[in-house]
Amino acid sequence: EVQLVESGGGSVQAGGSLRLSCTAFGYDIHNACVGWFRQAPGKEREGVAVIDSGGSTRYADSVKGRFTISKDNAKNTLYLQMNSLKPEDTAMYYCGLSWRVCGIGVVANFEHRGQGTQVTVSS
Numbered sequence: 001e002v003q004l005v006e007s008g009g010g011s012v013q014a015g016g017s018l019r020l021s022c023t024a025f026g027y028d029i030h031n032a033c034v035g036w037f038r039q040a041p042g043k044e045r046e047g048v049a050v051i052d053s054g055g056s057t058r059y060a061d062s063v064k065g066r067f068t069i070s071k072d073n074a075k076n077t078l079y080l081q082m083n084s085l086k087p088e089d090t091a092m093y094y095c096g097l098s099w100r101v102c103g104i105g106v107v108a109n110f111e112h113r114g115q116g117t118q119v120t121v122s123s
Contacts, residue, residue: 002026002112004095009117012085016121020080022095022114030073033102035110036080038091038119045108048093049080052102060104063089085121092116 008020020036035050049069051057057069068081078095094117096110 002097004097004112004114006093006095006114006117009093009119011120011122014086014121014123016085017081017083018085018119020082020093020095020117020119022078022080024076024078024097027097027112028073029071029076029078029097032097032099033107033110034071034078034095034097035102035104035107036069036078036093036095037108038089038093039108040091043091046091047104047107050102050104050107051078058104082119085119087121087123090119090121092118 003025004022006022031053033052036048037045038048039045049059051069066084071078095114096107097112098110
């Protein structure tokens with residue numbers, strides 16, 4: 001059983017930074033595609049960033065240049081460094097894992113997902 005546990009969310013002012021973490025239990029993330037998606041109240045889930053087993057990364061246009069996804073295989077942990085945060089980044093952020101598919105368009109539907117961590121950005 002794969003379990004994903006997110007942490008690092010919080011409340012910041014616009015322009016601030018946060019780093020999200022997602023630790024996986026039950027599966028080695030270096031063999032999988034892992035990523036982040038978010039969902040704001042009343043909106044659909046949106047893929048944010050993914051990193052595949054080879055280390056290649058992809059980002060949503062809305063976060064390019066501001067967010068950085070990375071992973072530490074030794075710690076079995078995925079990260080999302082979020083800089084220059086905007087109020088429109090406010091959402092619940094989830095990490096996901098898949099060994100079947102990989103991409104920004106599918107990360108919100110990965111077969112394994114965490115419980116989420118809230119990010120709130122005030123203007």
